[in-house]
Amino acid sequence: MSDKDLPERMAPEGYVWVCLMCGKIARGDRYGFDGKADEWWDESCILNCQLFKKSNLELDNGRVVSIRVDEDEDVCPDPEGSQ
Secondary structure (H helix, E strand, C coil), X not given: CCHHHCCCCECCXXXXXXXXXXXXXXXXXXXXXXXXXXXXXXXXXXXXXXXXXXXXEEEECCXXXXXXXXXXXXXXXXXXXXX
8 A cells, every 4th residue: 555545644734633532633644653643642533633724723731622613714625635
């Protein structure tokens, strides 16, 4: 299996992966292999994460507790390029 077979895994500049179950963050690689994910980023986080703009996140002790979504703004780019 090559990288071309995997879904988009790197967060674009200004975005982070957020686990929608626990609020942990991965700043680069969706799978946490680059060492930029929060401690204990695991398989559940990978399966339940979505891209969000860093500037739209409210953090408490390093965990996302709220996500601001502007009506006229895309929440996140589509990581798999589907339409």
